[in-house]
Amino acid sequence: MPKLGECTGYKYIQETGYRRDTIKKMMRPAIAETGIFKKYPDADKVELPRSWSLKEARIIPLLQHRRSLRKYKMEPISLGELAFMLWASQGITAKSGNYSFRTTPSGGALYPIETYIAANHIEDLEPGIYHFDVENFALDKIRTGDQAETVANACMNQKFMASSAVTFLWSVIFRRSMSKYGNRGMRYVLLDAGHICQNTLTAAEAIGSGGCPVAAFYDDEVNDLLGLDGKDETVIYAASVGKKVAPGKQSEL
Numbered sequence: 001m002p003k004l005g006e007c008t009g010y011k012y013i014q015e016t017g018y019r020r021d022t023i024k025k026m027m028r029p030a031i032a033e034t035g036i037f038k039k040y041p042d043a044d045k046v047e048l049p050r051s052w053s054l055k056e057a058r059i060i061p062l063l064q065h066r067r068s069l070r071k072y073k074m075e076p077i078s079l080g081e082l083a084f085m086l087w088a089s090q091g092i093t094a095k096s097g098n099y100s101f102r103t104t105p106s107g108g109a110l111y112p113i114e115t116y117i118a119a120n121h122i123e124d125l126e127p128g129i130y131h132f133d134v135e136n137f138a139l140d141k142i143r144t145g146d147q148a149e150t151v152a153n154a155c156m157n158q159k160f161m162a163s164s165a166v167t168f169l170w171s172v173i174f175r176r177s178m179s180k181y182g183n184r185g186m187r188y189v190l191l192d193a194g195h196i197c198q199n200t201l202t203a204a205e206a207i208g209s210g211g212c213p214v215a216a217f218y219d220d221e222v223n224d225l226l227g228l229d230g231k232d233e234t235v236i237y238a239a240s241v242g243k244k245v246a247p248g249k250q251s252e253l
Contacts, residue, residue, distance in 0.1 A: 004232070009186025010174055013234065017219035018156070062205045069210030070160040072242025076121040077165045081207045085241065086132050088203035089168070089196045090115055102134070104195040107188030112176035113196055114233070116226050118167040120148045121242075129226065142227060154221035155214050155238060164240035165209070168200055171228055172236045193237045204241045211241035 004010055018026075052060075087103065090111070094101045099109045106112070115132035117139075119125050129143035151169075152162040161167055170193055177185035177192075197213050204211045215237060222238075223230040 004174060004178065007178060007183050007186075009178065009183040009189075012186065013172075013174075013236075017230075017234075018217065019220055020218045023218075062202050066201055066205050067210065068212040069242070069244060070212050070240075071245045072160075072163050072165065072210075072240075073245055074121070074163065075165075075243045076123045077207065077209060077241075077243065079122060079124045081209070082117075082119075082122055082125070082166060083137075084207060085168075085200055085203040086115065086117075087137070089200040090132065090134050091137070092134060100135070104192070104199050106192050106195075107177060107185070108180055110176045110180065110188075111192070112172050112174065112185075112189050113192045113236070114171045114173060115196070116142070116169040116171065118147045118151045118169065120146065120162075120167070121165040143225070147225065150225060151222075154225060155217040158214065158216070160212070161214065161240040164211075164242040166242075167238060167240045168197075168211075169222060169226060169235055170196060170237040171223075171226065171233050173233045175232065189236070197237055197239055200239060200241070208244060209241055210244050211239045214238040214240065 089104065090113070091103050092100045093103055101109060102111060111134075115134075117130050117132065119127055119130060121127075125139075126141075126144060127146045127148075128141060129147055131140040131142055133140055148162040148164070148167075151167050152159055155161055172189050172193070174185075174189070177189050179185075181188060201211050201213070217235065217238060219235060220230060222235040226235065228234060
């Protein structure tokens with residue numbers, strides 16, 4: 001049986017990590033650009049209706065107005081609002097035998113993604129780094145003190161992150177997925193992270209906030225901040241969230 005470090009999927013994550021002292025020397029493959037929309041010019045088109053009758057219509061504005069938000073009010077979010085976003089991201093919704101199903105899908109119900117937060121402006125919560133204990137729906141305090149600037153610097157000096165109310169930091173424990181699926185498990189890991197981030201940002205919209213997904217960070221620096229070894233568990237994705245500023249004053253992508 002191959003070791004984790006010998007698996008192609010694992011090597012990909014390790015070899016594409018960003019490090020402050022080597023990033024300028026990394027060679028990016030010269031790959032030609034392509035169009036955003038794929039076209040079938042000779043196909044018969046079936047026009048789709050643009051209005052729907054839904055019993056639960058509240059989902060429409062949440063999806064319609066979601067944008068990457070990089071400017072935030074200097075206003076805290078409540079502990080209840082944070083709890084709602086955490087539940088939406090990975091909360092347990094049902095149990096069957098040894099399986100605990102969550103708000104987001106996961107290959108084999110293995111859930112290899114762990115959630116950490118950098119709490120910056122949360123009512124009734126001391127600033128610091130916390131781990132989301134999914135099973136008990138609680139926060140584990142990992143590091144105390146304001147970490148906003150440290151997180152922003154570790155995320156390639158993206159200063160807007162320092163003004164967020166909270167930054168979500170997602171890591172992956174490779175063995176949970178790859179022990180069953182091997183190299184293909186890496187695909188499922190990446191899909192899981194995407195599901196979780198999208199649910200988090202939709203929940204942020206529901207509480208009058210917004211966020212920005214972040215995949216650019218110095219892996220070792222974020223791992224050190226979270227106390228991860230970067231081998232069995234490593235950071236894979238992030239998102240900053242804060243209260244929305246007035247319309248027209250934020251970056252939209």
